[in-house]
Amino acid sequence: xxxxxxxxxxxxxxxxxxxxxxxxxxxxxxxxxxxxxxxxxxxxxxxxxxxxxxxxxxxxxxxxxxxxxxxxxxxxxxxxxxxxxxxxxxxxxxxxxxxxxxxxxxxxxxxxxxxxxxxxxxxxxxxxxxxxxxxxxxxxxxxxxxxxxxxxxxxxxxxxxxxxxxxxxxxxxxxxxxxxxxxxxxxxxxxxxxxxxxxxxxxxxxxxxxxxxxxxxxxxxxxxxxxxxxxxxxxxxxxxxxxxxxxxxxxxxxxxxxxxxxxxxxxxxxxxxxxxxxxxxxxxxxxxxxxxxxxxxxxxxxxxxxxxxxxxxxxxxxxxxx
Amino acid sequence: xxxxxxxxxxxxxxxxxxxxxxxxxxxxxxxxxxxxxxxxxxxxxxxxxxxxxxxxxxxxxxxxxxxxxxxxxxxxxxxxxxxxxxxxxxxxxxxxxxxxxxxxxxxxxxxxxxxxxxxxxxxxxxxxxxxxxxxxxxxxxxxxxxxxxxxxxxxxxxxxxxxxxxxxxxxxxxxxxxxxxxxxxxxxxxxxxxxxxxxxxxxxxxxxxxxxxxxxxxxxxxxxxxxxxxxxxxxxxxxxxxxxxxxxxxxxxxxxxxxxxxxxxxxxxxxxxxxxxxxxxxxxxxxxxxxxxxxxxxxxxxxxxxxxxxxxxxxxxxxxxxxxxxxxxxxxxxxxxxxxxxxxxx
Numbered sequence: 001x002x003x004x005x006x007x008x009x010x011x012x013x014x015x016x017x018x019x020x021x022x023x024x025x026x027x028x029x030x031x032x033x034x035x036x037x038x039x040x041x042x043x044x045x046x047x048x049x050x051x052x053x054x055x056x057x058x059x060x061x062x063x064x065x066x067x068x069x070x071x072x073x074x075x076x077x078x079x080x081x082x083x084x085x086x087x088x089x090x091x092x093x094x095x096x097x098x099x100x101x102x103x104x105x106x107x108x109x110x111x112x113x114x115x116x117x118x119x120x121x122x123x124x125x126x127x128x129x130x131x132x133x134x135x136x137x138x139x140x141x142x143x144x145x146x147x148x149x150x151x152x153x154x155x156x157x158x159x160x161x162x163x164x165x166x167x168x169x170x171x172x173x174x175x176x177x178x179x180x181x182x183x184x185x186x187x188x189x190x191x192x193x194x195x196x197x198x199x200x201x202x203x204x205x206x207x208x209x210x211x212x213x214x215x216x217x218x219x220x221x222x223x224x225x226x227x228x229x230x231x232x233x234x235x236x237x238x239x240x241x242x243x244x245x246x247x248x249x250x251x252x253x254x255x256x257x258x259x260x261x262x263x264x265x266x267x268x269x270x271x272x273x274x275x276x277x278x279x280x281x282x283x284x285x286x287x288x289x290x291x292x293x294x295x296x297x298x299x300x301x302x303x304x305x306x307x308x309x310x311x312x313x314x315x316x317x318x319x320x321x322x
Numbered sequence: 323x324x325x326x327x328x329x330x331x332x333x334x335x336x337x338x339x340x341x342x343x344x345x346x347x348x349x350x351x352x353x354x355x356x357x358x359x360x361x362x363x364x365x366x367x368x369x370x371x372x373x374x375x376x377x378x379x380x381x382x383x384x385x386x387x388x389x390x391x392x393x394x395x396x397x398x399x400x401x402x403x404x405x406x407x408x409x410x411x412x413x414x415x416x417x418x419x420x421x422x423x424x425x426x427x428x429x430x431x432x433x434x435x436x437x438x439x440x441x442x443x444x445x446x447x448x449x450x451x452x453x454x455x456x457x458x459x460x461x462x463x464x465x466x467x468x469x470x471x472x473x474x475x476x477x478x479x480x481x482x483x484x485x486x487x488x489x490x491x492x493x494x495x496x497x498x499x500x501x502x503x504x505x506x507x508x509x510x511x512x513x514x515x516x517x518x519x520x521x522x523x524x525x526x527x528x529x530x531x532x533x534x535x536x537x538x539x540x541x542x543x544x545x546x547x548x549x550x551x552x553x554x555x556x557x558x559x560x561x562x563x564x565x566x567x568x569x570x571x572x573x574x575x576x577x578x579x580x581x582x583x584x585x586x587x588x589x590x591x592x593x594x595x596x597x598x599x600x601x602x603x604x605x606x607x608x609x610x611x612x613x614x615x616x617x618x619x620x621x622x623x624x625x626x627x628x629x630x631x632x633x634x635x636x637x638x639x640x641x642x643x644x645x646x647x648x649x650x651x652x653x654x655x656x657x658x659x660x661x662x663x664x665x666x667x668x
Contacts, residue, residue, distance in 0.1 A: 043509035044480075150597050180365035181536065185580035185593035192590075207509065214582035214591070237584070251514035252584050253539025257563045259585060260543030267518060268511045270465075271479045 004070070005169060005201050006032040006055070006088075011064035013047070013054050021062075022276040024050040026225035028064070030306065032169070037195065037202040039212035039233070042222035043248075045272065048205045051222075052171040055203070056090050068169075085116055089162035093174035095154035099146045105132070105157055106142040112164040131160040134197075136190060152183035156190065163194070169201045177208060188215060209252050213237055218307065221245045224272055224283040230306045231314020241314070241321040244284050282318070294319055327498055327530050328354040328377070328415075331391035335369070335376050337384055345601050346372045346385075348554035351628070354498065357528040361545030361562065363535060363577075367598055369554040370534050374500045378417050379407060395497065413443045416496040420503040422487040426475040432459070433471030436490045443494035454493075462489040462519060481512035485519065492523060499524075502534045517544055538581060542566060547638075550574050553599055553609035559628065560639035570631040570641035572614045572650055592658075608643070616653050620644050 013025040025047040032038050040048045053059040055066055057079055065074045068087060073079045089112075092098035099108055109131050110124040119127065129139040135156040146154055155175060162170055175191070176184040192215060195202060206212050212219055213233055220230040221242065229242040240246045247266040254260050268287045281296040282288070288295065304315035335347035347369040354360050364370040376387045379399070392399040394410055402410070419425055427435060437455045440446045446454050459467035462485040475483055484504065492499065501520065505513035517540070524531055533545055541548055541562065548565045550558040550573065558571040569575045579592035596613040599605065608614070608621045621644055628640040631647055643650070 043511065152597070181538075181577060182365060182580050182594035183597070185582075185591035186595075188582065189591055189593055208582075209510075210582040210584040213584055214588060247511055249584070251510040253510075253513075253537060253543050254585050255538040255542045255566065255578065255581060255583070256585070257542045257566050260539070263543070265514055265518070267514060269515075271481060271512070 003034050004031055005034045005036070005068070006203075007067040008051075008055070009065045009067070011051065011054060011066070012062040013050050013059050014062045016276065020276055023225050023279070024059075024275060025054065026275075026279070028222075028225070028227060029302070030220055030227060030230060032201055032203060033307075034168070035199050035201055036218065037204060037216045039204045039206060039216035039219040040222060041206060041209055041212050041219060041248075043207060043272070045224075045275070046222040047225040047275075048222050049173050052090065052173050052203060052205055055171060056084070056088060058090075083116075085112070086165045087167050088169045088171065089165065089167040090171040090173065091155075091158050091162045091175045094178055095151055095158055096146075096178075098158055099154060101146050104143050104145055105137075105149070108146070108157055109142075109160045109164060112161065116165055127164065131164060134163065134194070135160045136186075150183070151179050152186055155179065155187050159187075159190065159194070163198070166198075167200070169203065171203045171205070173205045174207070175204075176211060177206065184211075191215060209237075209249065220306075221248065224275055224279075226283060226317065227302055227315075228284065228318070229314070229316045230302070231304075231308050235308060235314045239322075241316040242284075242318050243288050243290050243322075246322070247289075290320055292320060325356045326353050327356045327358075327395055328532075329391060329393045330373075330377065331389060333373060333376060333389040333392065334387070335372050335381065336386050338386060339384065342602050345604065346554055347376065348601075348605070350551075350554075350556055352549055352556060352559065354530050354532060356497070356530055357524070358547065359524065359531045359533060359545045361533045361535065361541035361548045362551060363538060363541055363548060364551035365536060365598065367553075367601070368551040370551045371502055373551070374417065374502060374532060374534060378415060378500065379411050380417070413494040414496050415498045415500065416491040416494065417500040417502065418484075418487055418491050418504050420506050422480075422483040423475065425487050425490070426483065428475050431472055431474055432478070432486050432490075436471070436486075436493055439490055439493040458489045458493045459486065461492075461523070462486070464489070481508055481515060484508060484512075484516055488516075488519065488523075492527075492529070495527070496529065498530045498532065500532045500534070503536070504533070505540065506535070506537070513540075520544075538577065550577075553605070554601055555609065555642060556628065557610065557643070558641040560632075561637065564633070564637060564639050568633055568639075568647060570639060570647045570650075571610075571643050572616050572645075573610050574641075575650065575654065576613075615657060616645055616650050618644065 009029050011025055011028040014021040015024055016022045042048050050059050054061050071082055073082050073084050106128050110128050113119045113124050113127055128142055132139040137156050176187050204216055216233055219233045219236050220227045223244050229245045240249055247268050250266045270287055273286050282300055285291050285295040300317045300319050302315050302317040306315040308314040330352050333347055333350045337344045337346055350373050362370045375381050433455050436458050437451055440451055440454050455471055456467045459470055464470050464485050505516050545562050548562050549556045552573050558574045569578055576594040582588055594613055599609050608625050611617045611621045626642045626644050628642050631641045632639040
């Protein structure tokens with residue numbers, strides 16, 4: 001179960017005109033081992049969802065390469081040749097918008113089996129029952145439509161659908177952020193169990209750091225289209241090295257009044273700069289409480305060991321890390 | 323505690339549709355003291371927003387609002403004249419929402435919208451009005467307010483828009499600010515900025531705040547007292563520390579056990595099985611009973627009111643549960659010692 005499953009190298013995704021491009025993802029590199037769960041965190045607009053969409057071919061790649069088990073899946077042709085949909089699937093945030101309201105649970109869950117695996121209907125019946133049981137839904141509900149399910153149940157259908165082709169890697173794009181907390185825990189427990197049972201790898205995209213800490217082995221922090229810090233979750237959460245990660249972690253409200261009062265907040269001023277500007281220097285320089293002259297002139301690179309488990313030695317993109 | 327500013331007694335709200343009735347708020351009592359921050363926590367459909375919309379008088383004609391009392395600073399909001407109500411609601415009680423764009427007019431500059439509030443509620447005109455408008459933006463720490471007053475809402479970022487809305491709502495110098503999920507749509511670093519701003523404004527003006535949120539972390543750091551709502555009722559109410567130290571209602575306990583923590587490892591999240599009840603039927607039993615692991619016979623027969631569950635005499639801690647805290651805690655510990663349970667099929 002070890003070895004490299006996915007490798008992303010120098011990924012760039014641009015939107016808008018060539019003259020004034022919006023750099024949604026800018027020279028992003030990371031890898032993911034078999035059976036590993038990597039959390040991709042950052043605030044809205046940092047490019048975390050776009051990264052996932054680029055991996056499965058939903059966003060156009062401007063530059064860079066994506067490799068799945070040693071073979072390139074950067075272009076549509078390569079993705080088809082490598083049967084990428086059978087190996088990589090995605091679960092979306094909005095369980096209302098991502099399921100076709102005119103399809104029954106049976107059709108939704110087995111559509112991948114019909115298209116990619118070309119299974120006959122009676123075979124799909126058996127598979128659908130198995131999948132429903134796996135995600136904790138009553139198979140008697142297979143004839144129901146999405147509106148007849150609650151938000152949490154709908155997300156279970158989205159997960160069943162993603163698992164239909166027995167993928168190795170599942171990209172989870174904010175899979176629980178639209179759900180109420182009591183329901184959120186049900187889905188998080190389900191994801192943890194499925195990962196263990198099926199040896200899945202997750203690329204888990206979330207803005208909720210506590211959720212990532214709970215479900216992931218490693219975490220990568222993104223800011224304005226780049227990874228600014230990456231390492232084992234224990235290393236990053238216990239000893240963040242990038243000033244942005246420190247601010248982000250200190251801003252998370254802790255559900256304990258005493259700790260909340262003792263919490264030292266690093267308040268950032270302003271908002272992230274617009275990604276349609278030519279980047280000069282460190283992207284975080286405009287809001288960084290520790291900014292130096294060099295940060296405004298030069299762009300730091302991600303240095304250190306991205307998989308380091310010891311605190312203080314994991315990779316960070318900062319000239320003056322802590 | 324100091325002087326009571328808002329007192330709500332036995333508030334009911336039901337929505338009447340063509341062929342269905344939804345009992346959204348089913349007998350809610352609470353009080354807010356001057357200068358105090360009350361947090362109201364609950365999940366979607368718990369009635370936390372509807373309760374406050376009723377206080378503000380913002381519900382539509384299909385909502386039937388009844389109460390034994392709805393008193394604001396000596397005025398009865400249920401019986402005062404429409405013009406007196408307008409002077410209270412909007413001026414002395416203001417409300418901010420999750421999405422600032424629902425409260426800002428996209429066709430008018432920020433300056434025009436804030437000036438309108440100042441003209442109406444503080445009678446300012448001319449140069450004084452202009453000066454006060456710029457001051458209002460400066461007060462919520464919007465940089466370069468003299469330029470920003472000329473701009474339209476789309477020219478502001480999400481966090482700046484929320485600041486602008488706060489500026490507009492507090493321009494009338496309200497005694498009570500009702501903030502309905504004011505930071506839910508914002509990133510955490512911006513959320514921290516906005517909460518800090520509200521804290522500062524409150525200190526300066528000794529304004530009362532009712533903060534509605536689903537985020538237990540936000541309540542822990544912001545509110546002095548907390549009310550937890552479930553299925554249209556307050557199921558637990560107490561000082562914030564007491565609630566987090568010794569949650570008395572199984573629902574509150576369940577909520578706290580179901581959230582992943584940034585500050586410590588959680589082996590397995592204890593999800594609350596099932597979903598909230600349908601509020602179109604009148605309930606006789608405890609609304610949480612179908613999801614509760616500690617239910618006894620009485621829970622199905624009679625819905626509990628808020629019972630005193632204070633650990634120390636003289637403190638306020640009430641919960642709508644028939645079972646004593648120590649019973650629930652003991653049963654919970656025993657259940658946790660057994661194998662972690664997988665959520666049942668639904």
